[in-house]
Amino acid sequence: xxxxxxxxxxxxxxxxxxxxxxxxxxxxxxxxxxxxxxxxxxxxxxxxxxxxxxxxxxxxxxxxxxxxxxxxxxxxxxxxxxxxxxxxxxxxxxxxxxxxxxxxxxxxxxxxxxxxxxxxxxxxxxxxxxxxxxxxxxxxxxxxxxxxxxxxxxxxxxxxxxxxxxxxxx
Amino acid sequence: xxxxxxxxxxxxxxxxxxxxxxxxxxxxxxxxxxxxxxxxxxxxxxxxxxxxxxxxxxxxxxxxxxxxxxxxxxxxxxxxxxxxxxxxxxxxxxxxxxxxxxxxxxxxxxxxxxxxxxxxxxxxxxxxxxxxxxxxxxxxxxxxxxxxxxxxxxxxxxxxxxxxxxxxxx
DNA sequence: TATTGTTATACTCTATAACTATA
DNA sequence: TATAGTTATAGAGTATAACAATA
Numbered sequence: 613x614x615x616x617x618x619x620x621x622x623x624x625x626x627x628x629x630x631x632x633x634x635x636x637x638x639x640x641x642x643x644x645x646x647x648x649x650x651x652x653x654x655x656x657x658x659x660x661x662x663x664x665x666x667x668x669x670x671x672x673x674x675x676x677x678x679x680x681x682x683x684x685x686x687x688x689x690x691x692x693x694x695x696x697x698x699x700x701x702x703x704x705x706x707x708x709x710x711x712x713x714x715x716x717x718x719x720x721x722x723x724x725x726x727x728x729x730x731x732x733x734x735x736x737x738x739x740x741x742x743x744x745x746x747x748x749x750x751x752x753x754x755x756x757x758x759x760x761x762x763x764x765x766x767x768x769x770x771x772x773x774x775x776x777x778x779x780x781x782x
Numbered sequence: 783x784x785x786x787x788x789x790x791x792x793x794x795x796x797x798x799x800x801x802x803x804x805x806x807x808x809x810x811x812x813x814x815x816x817x818x819x820x821x822x823x824x825x826x827x828x829x830x831x832x833x834x835x836x837x838x839x840x841x842x843x844x845x846x847x848x849x850x851x852x853x854x855x856x857x858x859x860x861x862x863x864x865x866x867x868x869x870x871x872x873x874x875x876x877x878x879x880x881x882x883x884x885x886x887x888x889x890x891x892x893x894x895x896x897x898x899x900x901x902x903x904x905x906x907x908x909x910x911x912x913x914x915x916x917x918x919x920x921x922x923x924x925x926x927x928x929x930x931x932x933x934x935x936x937x938x939x940x941x942x943x944x945x946x947x948x949x950x951x952x
Numbered sequence: 953t954a955t956t957g958t959t960a961t962a963c964t965c966t967a968t969a970a971c972t973a974t975a
Numbered sequence: 976t977a978t979a980g981t982t983a984t985a986g987a988g989t990a991t992a993a994c995a996a997t998a
Contacts, residue, residue, distance in 0.1 A: 633924055634909035638901060640930040641908075642836065644811060647937050658988070663812065677956065689989050691958060696987090713956040713997045731808060738811075739804035741937045749929035754803055756926030759919035760810040767817050767911045828965065847979065859966050861981060866964090883974045883979040 656730065657700075660685060661693060665702060665727050668719040673706070676715050702726055826900065827870075830855060831863060835872060835897050838889040843876070846885050872896055 657665075664683055668674060674682075680690035694717055697703040702723035708714035719727075742750055827835075834853055838844060844852075850860035864887055867873040872893035878884035889897075912920055 631905065631909060633920075634905040634912055635901065636927045637908050637912065637923065638905050640927050640934075641814060641817070642833065643934040644814060644930060647811070647934050660988080666812065675956085685988090686990060687957070688959080688991080692988075695958095711956085711998075715957065731805070735801065735804040735808050737937075738807050739801065741933060742803060742807065744936050745929065745933055749932050750803075752922075752926045753807065753929040753933060756922045756929075757806045757810050759915070759923040759926075760814060762919050763911060763915055763923060764810075764813040764817050766914050767907075830965080845979080855965095856967060857980070858968080858982080862965080865981095881975075881979085885980065 656726070657697070657702075658693075661697060662727070662730060664690075664693060665697070665719060665723055668703065668717060669724060669727060673716045673718040675708075676717060679717060697723070826896070827867070827872075828863075831867060832897070832900060834860075834863060835867070835889060835893055838873065838887060839894060839897060843886045843888040845878075846887060849887060867893070 660683055664679060667679065667682055676690055676694060677687055679694075680687045683690070685693070694703060694705070698705060702720055704718050704720055706716045706718065708716055742753075745753070830853055834849060837849065837852055846860055846864060847857055849864075850857045853860070855863070864873060864875070868875060872890055874888050874890055876886045876888065878886055912923075915923070
């Protein structure tokens with residue numbers, strides 16, 4: 613694939629071998645990302661919407677601000693997303709009795725159903741591909757699932773500060 | 783951020799077979815997708831733009847229609863994307879001498895440089911996370927990279943028909 | 953005053969439909 | 976007529992800034 617042309621480049625907190633490993637992981641993630649869009653149903657709702665629903669299902673009612681932070685979007689963006697989801701009947705709003713400012717979002721039964729259907733559809737497609745994968749590779753893929761979970765968790769924790777993103781040029 | 787104490791139960795660990803496996807893969811992909819957006823803060827250009835550039839770099843000059851099909855977007859969308867990338871100096875257009883209708887897109891040196899920078903930046907972040915991953919898990923993740931490649935390739939072949947509208951779920 | 957959330961506005965990206973040019 | 980690409984227009988999704996309500 614791509615070979616880092618400079619063997620010097622001392623990464624701040626990474627060993628030398630990790631550079632190559634990271635490049636491989638990066639390439640794989642790039643490819644898998646495109647894949648998700650293809651294996652997902654024709655965009656009944658967006659990726660963020662699906663992720664938000666999943667979070668609500670997994671963690672229960674959640675404040676809007678927390679949701680926004682968790683999904684990596686701004687508060688206004690989450691307000692609008694929730695409004696769309698609410699209009700579609702997939703989530704509900706409720707005010708916190710202890711704090712009048714707070715809005716608690718919860719997934720509805722329809723939301724759970726929709727999420728389940730989406731997952732089923734995608735799982736079917738994935739299963740079809742897995743079925744055609746080399747057994748050894750399938751084994752390797754499944755063996756790496758816990759690692760992916762850990763990786764994702766670590767990566768989500770790894771952003772106390774926004775790593776100098778150069779003033780977002782555009 | 784404050785409380786991600788979920789004991790991590792992505793798949794109801796059971797030896798049921800491909801169904802469970804697919805669900806696990808689906809969950810991992812869902813999570814990794816969100817991750818890509820966070821680990822790719824450059825936002826210099828979109829995910830599709832990056833993927834398109836990568837395709838052009840990997841496969842050489844390409845017809846616009848082929849690019850659109852390959853990236854899973856419509857022809858007009860690709861026309862506009864290419865126009866943006868061309869305006870940014872990252873790709874170039876050329877007419878096919880054999881067929882006046884055809885437009886061949888090629889990546890420019892600036893495009894290659896930009897792509898390399900993007901990859902480097904992301905690889906650094908990934909390396910930082912990998913560094914904190916449990917050695918056994920890191921091992922498992924790296925061992926699964928070829929499988930991910932194969933999986934992605936198979937999945938891309940698995941769509942003889944373009945997407946149709948309606949009948950979204952399942 | 954600080955927070956939680958909403959509204960206003962602008963921009964990016966994508967899709968469908970209609971169009972031009974070449975084969 | 977069929978194919979390759981563009982233009983026109985609409986809509987989703989997001990961000991920043993300004994605002995209202997509650998603590």
